[in-house]
Amino acid sequence: MVKKYIQNFIKYTPLLFLLTSRDFKLKYRRSFLGVLWSMLNPLLIMVVVTSVFSVLLKVKASDIGMPFAVFYITGSLIFNFFSEATSSSMTAVVSNASLIQKVYLPKYIFIFEKCAFSLINMLLSAIAVLFVLLYYVIKGEVTVHITIFLIFIPMFLTFLFSIGVGLILSTLTVFFRDIVHIWGVILTIWLYLTPIVYPIEILKSSKIDWVVRLNPLYYFVDDLRSLMVLGEFPCLDHLLIEGVVCFFVLVFGVFLFKKAQDKFILHI
Amino acid sequence: MEYKNDDVAVFVDNVSIHFNMSSERITSLKEYFIKLVKRQLFYKKFIALENVNIKIKKGQVYGIVGLNGSGKSTLLKVICGILKPTYGEVFVKGKISPLIELGAGFNMELTARENIFLNGAVLGYSKKFMNEKFDEIVEFSEMEKFLDVPMKNYSSGMVARVAFSVATVVKPDILIVDEILSVGDFRFQEKCNERIKEMMKGKTTVILVSHQMEQIEKMCDNVLWLDHGHVKMVGKTREVCEVYKNS
Numbered sequence A: 001m002v003k004k005y006i007q008n009f010i011k012y013t014p015l016l017f018l019l020t021s022r023d024f025k026l027k028y029r030r031s032f033l034g035v036l037w038s039m040l041n042p043l044l045i046m047v048v049v050t051s052v053f054s055v056l057l058k059v060k061a062s063d064i065g066m067p068f069a070v071f072y073i074t075g076s077l078i079f080n081f082f083s084e085a086t087s088s089s090m091t092a093v094v095s096n097a098s099l100i101q102k103v104y105l106p107k108y109i110f111i112f113e114k115c116a117f118s119l120i121n122m123l124l125s126a127i128a129v130l131f132v133l134l135y136y137v138i139k140g141e142v143t144v145h146i147t148i149f150l151i152f153i154p155m156f157l158t159f160l161f162s163i164g165v166g167l168i169l170s171t172l173t174v175f176f177r178d179i180v181h182i183w184g185v186i187l188t189i190w191l192y193l194t195p196i197v198y199p200i201e202i203l204k205s206s207k208i209d210w211v212v213r214l215n216p217l218y219y220f221v222d223d224l225r226s227l228m229v230l231g232e233f234p235c236l237d238h239l240l241i242e243g244v245v246c247f248f249v250l251v252f253g254v255f256l257f258k259k260a261q262d263k264f265i266l267h268i
Numbered sequence B: 001m002e003y004k005n006d007d008v009a010v011f012v013d014n015v016s017i018h019f020n021m022s023s024e025r026i027t028s029l030k031e032y033f034i035k036l037v038k039r040q041l042f043y044k045k046f047i048a049l050e051n052v053n054i055k056i057k058k059g060q061v062y063g064i065v066g067l068n069g070s071g072k073s074t075l076l077k078v079i080c081g082i083l084k085p086t087y088g089e090v091f092v093k094g095k096i097s098p099l100i101e102l103g104a105g106f107n108m109e110l111t112a113r114e115n116i117f118l119n120g121a122v123l124g125y126s127k128k129f130m131n132e133k134f135d136e137i138v139e140f141s142e143m144e145k146f147l148d149v150p151m152k153n154y155s156s157g158m159v160a161r162v163a164f165s166v167a168t169v170v171k172p173d174i175l176i177v178d179e180i181l182s183v184g185d186f187r188f189q190e191k192c193n194e195r196i197k198e199m200m201k202g203k204t205t206v207i208l209v210s211h212q213m214e215q216i217e218k219m220c221d222n223v224l225w226l227d228h229g230h231v232k233m234v235g236k237t238r239e240v241c242e243v244y245k246n247s
């Protein structure tokens, strides 16, 4: 049974590869700076956000253990990936309607492809993050540790989490198109509830502290910062929470998608 | 559960397909709640196929005829696995090449070269295999000169040529053809017929939908006549065609 699924997946990897490279070509063909843009964009936003928020919130580097610019860009790396991967995978089934109506294909391929493409974009942006890190290392404000080689762990967990969410959202979108708008609003709220421009310690005594602690993205962001900048290994209960959340979201997503996929063709 | 009989390639077991034909299909959450509150959530059922039973033997060329909207394409989609039957089951033995619609899986913005690879991947062929077969595909389609032209600039006959060439590059166990041969010019039609005949010799089962009775009469062994989703008649080509044409 499982073997059959794996065989089927392997059979369609060339398609996965072609669809991803098509997305890549379409995204970067028209823009003047090409791939460079993916790296420059987070840097420019970082400069703006840093100059505004570090003044506004008066966050001291000693409180967060790193310069604000590093703090911000590491957090937004994870969040931007999640936001891009889920928004693009939620329309993946609907926008491939013509294909789904004409040939048999495993439909999860389309969600997988969108998440994989967003992962590639995240890795490109990660290069920009490394440059920022290098800048502060040279300035002597940051030291890099061996743990930096483990940053793929939170990245990969976010990837799994995004696939799960993407499967759920794409299923809902087939039946209710206005989910797309609702998700836009949810993402905005989610962004504010993730400690990206503020350290979670600010919320210590407030009511929304527990909300942020329910937010899986907080753990991914926090672990990325620990590994990349602070040289700390994420604590065990973090990893446990992340593992459990990824597992359940993924299982629920697969279950829902599998249950509904035969009806897709009647609604797209 | 598997269908045991060895020389049956396709077994359609009491299949019914119902579509939801509400005049306004609900596509948004807002609508859904409004209708739910107003108690207006009706579903109008449309029966596209009802209790269809067919057995197609290996190596047969099987024709399907019927008026527009009688459910021919729907039946083919069920056999390919694109549509899941509402009731009943379908058993298929072997690899299917579907030619359901012109250029299924073609992206008209891309060139023919890119589309050939994309289409191959959609059909589940490996990259290596496509590299090996690329020249053969191009040669058969006779589109060498237009390889790097976006396919939106192709005529429908040219698209059909490329589509047919990709879909038939492997000898599938089951080839499904839905009216697409009629767009090619007579020379290409002859070439396609040649290839289909070649496949029949190689034990490929062919399911053919066409409105050209001549073509059906020339190629098929058995014919199924669909009428409003019901099987009106099955049998030897000559008998069915006789009755169908005079109806």
Ligand SMILES: Nc1ncnc2c1ncn2[C@@H]1O[C@H](COP(=O)(O)OP(=O)(O)OP(=O)(O)O)[C@@H](O)[C@H]1O
Binding pocket: A265, A266, B019, B020, B021, B046, B048, B066, B067, B068, B069, B070, B071, B072, B073, B074, B075
């Ligand atoms: N996705 C769908 N939703 C609702 N109704 C559908 C859907 N697909 C097909 N139908 C209906 O099912 C019926 C059969 O359609 P089908 O395409 O199988 O006809 P056909 O025999 O292939 O006709 P033609 O000769 O014109 O190709 C039609 O009345 C059509 O309106």
Ligand SMILES: [Mg+2]
Binding pocket: B072, B073, B074, B178
């Ligand atoms: Mg049809």
